[in-house]
Amino acid sequence: MPTGTAIRDVRDQLFDAAERVLLRDGPSALTSRAVTAEAGCAKGVLHRHFADFDAFLAELALDRAARMERRAADLRESAGTGTVADNLATALTDLLGPVAVAMVGLITSRDGLRARLRQTWPVGVPLLTDAAAAVAAYLAAESRLGRVPADAETGTLAPTLIGAAHMLLADRQAGPPDAGAVRRIVLTVVPGAEQEPPG
Known part of the structure; x- marks a missing residue:
């Protein structure tokens, strides 16, 4: 992940990766490791921007609802x-x-x-x-x-x-x-x- 990438870009990248995992493999396969692997970034990136994985998923749900x-x-x-x-x-x-x-x-x-x-x-x-x-x-x-x-x-x-x-x-x-x-x-x-x- 390049230094200085805007948080919105990181969020979008992670949200899109989570969506791909969810559609391809279902809810039980959706883990923070699966999301970051799909996004091609280190696991710590997700935890740097979200308090925990449920906070990430809640933001994803609200984003898709919007x-x-x-x-x-x-x-x-x-x-x-x-x-x-x-x-x-x-x-x-x-x-x-x-x-x-x-x-x-x-x-x-x-x-x-x-x-x-x-x-x-x-x-x-x-x-x-x-x-x-x-x-x-x-x-x-x-x-x-x-x-x-x-x-x-x-x-x-x-x-x-x-x-x-x-x-x-x-x-x-x-x-x-x-x-x-x-x-x-x-x-x-x-x-x-x-x-x-x-x-």
Whole structure:
């Protein structure tokens, strides 16, 4: 590691390495040694920038949750275009992509990481709660446009969609589901989701 490298660069390098290990080998393989080996740096580099490995993993989870905001904005901006079913199916597949699903598995498998995250994230699981908030905001926008029933419980529909889609997308061995599987979930959960925008 060159002297004078900015801490943000080191953090990004370590976060990207951790993500590669997580996606390739799963949560149980994610150790500080595996991360630094993947990043091509000395083990001490990680401990120079983070109090311990759970602090590192908590920062990784929060960083990946923050990256979800662009996807959430894209979903909100799609309100009133296409069909609700297609917009949600695309967004759910994107929001719950391989990195998000792997991060949720990591968070649920490590007690120390969950305890660390509770200090700044008191409710829910990062990434899943972000995804649910994005879907709820989108459904509320579509409700205002009349494409989702005005009495729809968007605060209930959103986590229902996230939970069902997460179960479908979380199988690391089976590979991605067929393109229509997530859409079928949306059509089952959201009334009127096939409605086209007014012409």
